[in-house]
Amino acid sequence: MTTIITKAQAELELALMQAESDSMASSDLYIWLRECGLSPEIAVRVKELVNVTQRIGNKVVSIGKLIVMKLRDFITAHKNLAIGTVLGAAIASLIAAMPLLGSLLAPLGALLGVTVAATGHQRDKHPDGNGKVVSLEELPQHLIEMARTYFDLFIETFQIIMAEFVSAKTS
Incomplete structure:
Protein backbone atom coordinates (compact mmCIF):
# COMPACT_ATOMS: atom_id res chain seq x y z
CA MET A 1 0.00 0.00 0.00
CA THR A 2 1.30 3.42 -0.87
CA THR A 3 1.87 5.79 2.01
CA ILE A 4 1.91 9.55 1.88
CA ILE A 5 5.47 10.78 1.91
CA THR A 6 6.66 13.94 3.59
CA LYS A 7 7.73 17.04 1.70
CA ALA A 8 11.39 16.41 2.61
CA GLN A 9 11.20 12.82 1.36
CA ALA A 10 9.60 13.98 -1.88
CA GLU A 11 12.25 16.65 -2.42
CA LEU A 12 15.02 14.14 -1.79
CA GLU A 13 13.44 11.57 -4.08
CA LEU A 14 12.95 14.15 -6.84
CA ALA A 15 16.55 15.32 -6.49
CA LEU A 16 17.79 11.73 -6.77
CA MET A 17 15.56 11.03 -9.74
CA GLN A 18 16.64 14.26 -11.44
CA ALA A 19 20.31 13.40 -10.86
CA GLU A 20 19.74 9.96 -12.34
CA SER A 21 17.90 11.42 -15.32
CA ASP A 22 20.68 13.96 -15.88
CA SER A 23 23.26 11.17 -15.91
CA MET A 24 21.31 9.10 -18.45
CA ALA A 25 21.50 10.17 -22.05
CA SER A 26 18.36 10.15 -24.16
CA SER A 27 20.16 7.86 -26.56
CA ASP A 28 20.57 5.28 -23.76
CA LEU A 29 16.80 5.26 -23.23
CA TYR A 30 16.28 4.96 -26.99
CA ILE A 31 18.62 1.96 -27.11
CA TRP A 32 16.78 0.36 -24.17
CA LEU A 33 13.43 0.89 -25.92
CA ARG A 34 14.75 -0.73 -29.10
CA GLU A 35 16.20 -3.65 -27.10
CA CYS A 36 12.75 -4.15 -25.56
CA GLY A 37 11.44 -4.76 -29.06
CA LEU A 38 9.68 -1.49 -29.80
CA SER A 39 9.61 -0.39 -33.39
CA PRO A 40 11.80 2.59 -34.34
CA GLU A 41 8.71 4.79 -34.83
CA ILE A 42 7.37 4.14 -31.33
CA ALA A 43 10.84 4.45 -29.79
CA VAL A 44 11.27 7.86 -31.46
CA ARG A 45 7.87 9.01 -30.11
CA VAL A 46 8.81 7.92 -26.59
CA LYS A 47 12.19 9.60 -27.03
CA GLU A 48 10.32 12.84 -27.86
CA LEU A 49 8.55 12.50 -24.50
CA VAL A 50 11.95 12.28 -22.84
CA ASN A 51 12.75 15.83 -23.96
CA VAL A 52 9.73 17.37 -22.15
CA THR A 53 10.82 19.62 -19.28
CA GLN A 54 8.91 21.80 -16.85
CA ARG A 55 10.08 24.73 -14.74
CA ILE A 56 9.07 24.19 -11.12
CA GLY A 57 10.08 27.15 -8.99
CA ASN A 58 13.70 27.88 -9.81
CA LYS A 59 14.42 24.37 -11.11
CA VAL A 60 13.97 22.80 -14.52
CA VAL A 61 12.72 19.25 -14.09
CA SER A 62 12.92 16.68 -16.89
CA ILE A 63 9.36 15.44 -16.39
CA GLY A 64 9.32 13.33 -19.56
CA LYS A 65 12.57 11.58 -18.76
CA LEU A 66 11.46 10.93 -15.17
CA ILE A 67 8.21 9.35 -16.37
CA VAL A 68 9.98 7.16 -18.93
CA MET A 69 12.57 6.13 -16.33
CA LYS A 70 9.81 5.20 -13.85
CA LEU A 71 8.11 3.16 -16.57
CA ARG A 72 11.42 1.48 -17.37
CA ASP A 73 11.89 0.59 -13.71
CA PHE A 74 8.30 -0.71 -13.53
CA ILE A 75 8.69 -2.85 -16.64
CA THR A 76 12.00 -4.20 -15.36
CA ALA A 77 10.40 -5.13 -12.02
CA HIS A 78 7.13 -6.48 -13.50
Missing part, protein backbone atom coordinates in the same frame (compact mmCIF):
# COMPACT_ATOMS: atom_id res chain seq x y z
CA LYS A 79 8.17 -7.75 -16.91
CA ASN A 80 5.56 -10.49 -17.24
CA LEU A 81 2.74 -8.20 -16.08
CA ALA A 82 3.75 -5.60 -18.67
CA ILE A 83 3.96 -8.20 -21.44
CA GLY A 84 0.67 -9.78 -20.36
CA THR A 85 -1.06 -6.41 -20.32
CA VAL A 86 0.13 -5.55 -23.82
CA LEU A 87 -0.80 -8.99 -25.16
CA GLY A 88 -4.15 -8.90 -23.38
CA ALA A 89 -4.97 -5.48 -24.83
CA ALA A 90 -3.95 -6.67 -28.29
CA ILE A 91 -6.14 -9.77 -28.03
CA ALA A 92 -9.13 -7.77 -26.80
CA SER A 93 -8.65 -5.17 -29.56
CA LEU A 94 -8.34 -7.78 -32.31
CA ILE A 95 -11.47 -9.60 -31.19
CA ALA A 96 -13.46 -6.37 -30.89
CA ALA A 97 -12.29 -5.30 -34.38
CA MET A 98 -13.71 -8.39 -36.09
CA PRO A 99 -16.41 -7.45 -38.59
CA LEU A 100 -19.97 -8.38 -37.60
CA LEU A 101 -19.11 -10.57 -34.60
CA GLY A 102 -16.65 -8.20 -32.96
CA SER A 103 -19.24 -6.26 -31.00
CA LEU A 104 -20.79 -9.49 -29.73
CA LEU A 105 -17.47 -11.10 -28.82
CA ALA A 106 -15.88 -7.95 -27.33
CA PRO A 107 -16.79 -8.83 -23.70
CA LEU A 108 -15.32 -12.30 -24.15
CA GLY A 109 -12.19 -10.75 -25.72
CA ALA A 110 -11.85 -8.34 -22.81
CA LEU A 111 -12.14 -11.22 -20.33
CA LEU A 112 -9.54 -13.19 -22.27
CA GLY A 113 -7.25 -10.14 -22.37
CA VAL A 114 -7.54 -9.57 -18.64
CA THR A 115 -6.84 -13.25 -18.01
CA VAL A 116 -3.65 -13.04 -20.09
CA ALA A 117 -2.55 -9.96 -18.09
CA ALA A 118 -3.36 -11.75 -14.82
CA THR A 119 -1.29 -14.73 -15.96
CA GLY A 120 1.66 -12.39 -16.48
CA HIS A 121 1.12 -11.01 -12.99
CA GLN A 122 1.01 -14.58 -11.61
CA ARG A 123 4.33 -15.35 -13.31
CA ASP A 124 5.89 -12.26 -11.72
CA LYS A 125 4.68 -13.42 -8.30
CA HIS A 126 6.05 -16.93 -8.85
CA PRO A 127 9.13 -16.63 -11.10
CA ASP A 128 10.22 -20.18 -10.30
CA GLY A 129 7.20 -21.55 -12.17
CA ASN A 130 5.32 -22.80 -9.08
CA GLY A 131 2.36 -20.54 -9.77
CA LYS A 132 -0.77 -22.21 -11.06
CA VAL A 133 -2.92 -21.07 -13.96
CA VAL A 134 -5.22 -18.17 -13.12
CA SER A 135 -8.79 -19.36 -12.63
CA LEU A 136 -11.89 -17.23 -13.03
CA GLU A 137 -12.48 -17.38 -9.27
CA GLU A 138 -9.03 -15.87 -8.59
CA LEU A 139 -9.26 -13.28 -11.36
CA PRO A 140 -10.82 -10.50 -9.23
CA GLN A 141 -8.04 -10.79 -6.63
CA HIS A 142 -5.40 -10.63 -9.38
CA LEU A 143 -7.13 -7.59 -10.90
CA ILE A 144 -7.01 -5.80 -7.55
CA GLU A 145 -3.31 -6.63 -7.12
CA MET A 146 -2.54 -5.52 -10.69
CA ALA A 147 -4.43 -2.24 -10.25
CA ARG A 148 -2.62 -1.60 -6.97
CA THR A 149 0.73 -2.27 -8.67
CA TYR A 150 -0.03 0.16 -11.51
CA PHE A 151 -1.49 2.87 -9.30
CA ASP A 152 1.33 2.67 -6.77
CA LEU A 153 3.72 3.61 -9.57
CA PHE A 154 1.68 6.66 -10.59
CA ILE A 155 0.90 7.76 -7.04
CA GLU A 156 4.56 7.63 -6.07
CA THR A 157 5.60 9.63 -9.14
CA PHE A 158 2.88 12.26 -8.69
CA GLN A 159 3.56 12.65 -4.97
CA ILE A 160 7.19 13.39 -5.67
CA ILE A 161 6.52 15.88 -8.45
CA MET A 162 3.55 17.58 -6.78
CA ALA A 163 5.38 18.04 -3.48
CA GLU A 164 8.09 19.92 -5.34
CA PHE A 165 5.50 21.91 -7.30
CA VAL A 166 3.62 22.92 -4.13
CA SER A 167 6.82 23.93 -2.34
CA ALA A 168 7.84 26.03 -5.37
CA LYS A 169 4.47 27.84 -5.34
CA THR A 170 4.68 28.65 -1.63
CA SER A 171 8.26 29.98 -1.90
Whole structure:
Protein backbone atom coordinates (compact mmCIF):
# COMPACT_ATOMS: atom_id res chain seq x y z
CA MET A 1 0.00 0.00 0.00
CA THR A 2 1.30 3.42 -0.87
CA THR A 3 1.87 5.79 2.01
CA ILE A 4 1.91 9.55 1.88
CA ILE A 5 5.47 10.78 1.91
CA THR A 6 6.66 13.94 3.59
CA LYS A 7 7.73 17.04 1.70
CA ALA A 8 11.39 16.41 2.61
CA GLN A 9 11.20 12.82 1.36
CA ALA A 10 9.60 13.98 -1.88
CA GLU A 11 12.25 16.65 -2.42
CA LEU A 12 15.02 14.14 -1.79
CA GLU A 13 13.44 11.57 -4.08
CA LEU A 14 12.95 14.15 -6.84
CA ALA A 15 16.55 15.32 -6.49
CA LEU A 16 17.79 11.73 -6.77
CA MET A 17 15.56 11.03 -9.74
CA GLN A 18 16.64 14.26 -11.44
CA ALA A 19 20.31 13.40 -10.86
CA GLU A 20 19.74 9.96 -12.34
CA SER A 21 17.90 11.42 -15.32
CA ASP A 22 20.68 13.96 -15.88
CA SER A 23 23.26 11.17 -15.91
CA MET A 24 21.31 9.10 -18.45
CA ALA A 25 21.50 10.17 -22.05
CA SER A 26 18.36 10.15 -24.16
CA SER A 27 20.16 7.86 -26.56
CA ASP A 28 20.57 5.28 -23.76
CA LEU A 29 16.80 5.26 -23.23
CA TYR A 30 16.28 4.96 -26.99
CA ILE A 31 18.62 1.96 -27.11
CA TRP A 32 16.78 0.36 -24.17
CA LEU A 33 13.43 0.89 -25.92
CA ARG A 34 14.75 -0.73 -29.10
CA GLU A 35 16.20 -3.65 -27.10
CA CYS A 36 12.75 -4.15 -25.56
CA GLY A 37 11.44 -4.76 -29.06
CA LEU A 38 9.68 -1.49 -29.80
CA SER A 39 9.61 -0.39 -33.39
CA PRO A 40 11.80 2.59 -34.34
CA GLU A 41 8.71 4.79 -34.83
CA ILE A 42 7.37 4.14 -31.33
CA ALA A 43 10.84 4.45 -29.79
CA VAL A 44 11.27 7.86 -31.46
CA ARG A 45 7.87 9.01 -30.11
CA VAL A 46 8.81 7.92 -26.59
CA LYS A 47 12.19 9.60 -27.03
CA GLU A 48 10.32 12.84 -27.86
CA LEU A 49 8.55 12.50 -24.50
CA VAL A 50 11.95 12.28 -22.84
CA ASN A 51 12.75 15.83 -23.96
CA VAL A 52 9.73 17.37 -22.15
CA THR A 53 10.82 19.62 -19.28
CA GLN A 54 8.91 21.80 -16.85
CA ARG A 55 10.08 24.73 -14.74
CA ILE A 56 9.07 24.19 -11.12
CA GLY A 57 10.08 27.15 -8.99
CA ASN A 58 13.70 27.88 -9.81
CA LYS A 59 14.42 24.37 -11.11
CA VAL A 60 13.97 22.80 -14.52
CA VAL A 61 12.72 19.25 -14.09
CA SER A 62 12.92 16.68 -16.89
CA ILE A 63 9.36 15.44 -16.39
CA GLY A 64 9.32 13.33 -19.56
CA LYS A 65 12.57 11.58 -18.76
CA LEU A 66 11.46 10.93 -15.17
CA ILE A 67 8.21 9.35 -16.37
CA VAL A 68 9.98 7.16 -18.93
CA MET A 69 12.57 6.13 -16.33
CA LYS A 70 9.81 5.20 -13.85
CA LEU A 71 8.11 3.16 -16.57
CA ARG A 72 11.42 1.48 -17.37
CA ASP A 73 11.89 0.59 -13.71
CA PHE A 74 8.30 -0.71 -13.53
CA ILE A 75 8.69 -2.85 -16.64
CA THR A 76 12.00 -4.20 -15.36
CA ALA A 77 10.40 -5.13 -12.02
CA HIS A 78 7.13 -6.48 -13.50
CA LYS A 79 8.17 -7.75 -16.91
CA ASN A 80 5.56 -10.49 -17.24
CA LEU A 81 2.74 -8.20 -16.08
CA ALA A 82 3.75 -5.60 -18.67
CA ILE A 83 3.96 -8.20 -21.44
CA GLY A 84 0.67 -9.78 -20.36
CA THR A 85 -1.06 -6.41 -20.32
CA VAL A 86 0.13 -5.55 -23.82
CA LEU A 87 -0.80 -8.99 -25.16
CA GLY A 88 -4.15 -8.90 -23.38
CA ALA A 89 -4.97 -5.48 -24.83
CA ALA A 90 -3.95 -6.67 -28.29
CA ILE A 91 -6.14 -9.77 -28.03
CA ALA A 92 -9.13 -7.77 -26.80
CA SER A 93 -8.65 -5.17 -29.56
CA LEU A 94 -8.34 -7.78 -32.31
CA ILE A 95 -11.47 -9.60 -31.19
CA ALA A 96 -13.46 -6.37 -30.89
CA ALA A 97 -12.29 -5.30 -34.38
CA MET A 98 -13.71 -8.39 -36.09
CA PRO A 99 -16.41 -7.45 -38.59
CA LEU A 100 -19.97 -8.38 -37.60
CA LEU A 101 -19.11 -10.57 -34.60
CA GLY A 102 -16.65 -8.20 -32.96
CA SER A 103 -19.24 -6.26 -31.00
CA LEU A 104 -20.79 -9.49 -29.73
CA LEU A 105 -17.47 -11.10 -28.82
CA ALA A 106 -15.88 -7.95 -27.33
CA PRO A 107 -16.79 -8.83 -23.70
CA LEU A 108 -15.32 -12.30 -24.15
CA GLY A 109 -12.19 -10.75 -25.72
CA ALA A 110 -11.85 -8.34 -22.81
CA LEU A 111 -12.14 -11.22 -20.33
CA LEU A 112 -9.54 -13.19 -22.27
CA GLY A 113 -7.25 -10.14 -22.37
CA VAL A 114 -7.54 -9.57 -18.64
CA THR A 115 -6.84 -13.25 -18.01
CA VAL A 116 -3.65 -13.04 -20.09
CA ALA A 117 -2.55 -9.96 -18.09
CA ALA A 118 -3.36 -11.75 -14.82
CA THR A 119 -1.29 -14.73 -15.96
CA GLY A 120 1.66 -12.39 -16.48
CA HIS A 121 1.12 -11.01 -12.99
CA GLN A 122 1.01 -14.58 -11.61
CA ARG A 123 4.33 -15.35 -13.31
CA ASP A 124 5.89 -12.26 -11.72
CA LYS A 125 4.68 -13.42 -8.30
CA HIS A 126 6.05 -16.93 -8.85
CA PRO A 127 9.13 -16.63 -11.10
CA ASP A 128 10.22 -20.18 -10.30
CA GLY A 129 7.20 -21.55 -12.17
CA ASN A 130 5.32 -22.80 -9.08
CA GLY A 131 2.36 -20.54 -9.77
CA LYS A 132 -0.77 -22.21 -11.06
CA VAL A 133 -2.92 -21.07 -13.96
CA VAL A 134 -5.22 -18.17 -13.12
CA SER A 135 -8.79 -19.36 -12.63
CA LEU A 136 -11.89 -17.23 -13.03
CA GLU A 137 -12.48 -17.38 -9.27
CA GLU A 138 -9.03 -15.87 -8.59
CA LEU A 139 -9.26 -13.28 -11.36
CA PRO A 140 -10.82 -10.50 -9.23
CA GLN A 141 -8.04 -10.79 -6.63
CA HIS A 142 -5.40 -10.63 -9.38
CA LEU A 143 -7.13 -7.59 -10.90
CA ILE A 144 -7.01 -5.80 -7.55
CA GLU A 145 -3.31 -6.63 -7.12
CA MET A 146 -2.54 -5.52 -10.69
CA ALA A 147 -4.43 -2.24 -10.25
CA ARG A 148 -2.62 -1.60 -6.97
CA THR A 149 0.73 -2.27 -8.67
CA TYR A 150 -0.03 0.16 -11.51
CA PHE A 151 -1.49 2.87 -9.30
CA ASP A 152 1.33 2.67 -6.77
CA LEU A 153 3.72 3.61 -9.57
CA PHE A 154 1.68 6.66 -10.59
CA ILE A 155 0.90 7.76 -7.04
CA GLU A 156 4.56 7.63 -6.07
CA THR A 157 5.60 9.63 -9.14
CA PHE A 158 2.88 12.26 -8.69
CA GLN A 159 3.56 12.65 -4.97
CA ILE A 160 7.19 13.39 -5.67
CA ILE A 161 6.52 15.88 -8.45
CA MET A 162 3.55 17.58 -6.78
CA ALA A 163 5.38 18.04 -3.48
CA GLU A 164 8.09 19.92 -5.34
CA PHE A 165 5.50 21.91 -7.30
CA VAL A 166 3.62 22.92 -4.13
CA SER A 167 6.82 23.93 -2.34
CA ALA A 168 7.84 26.03 -5.37
CA LYS A 169 4.47 27.84 -5.34
CA THR A 170 4.68 28.65 -1.63
CA SER A 171 8.26 29.98 -1.90
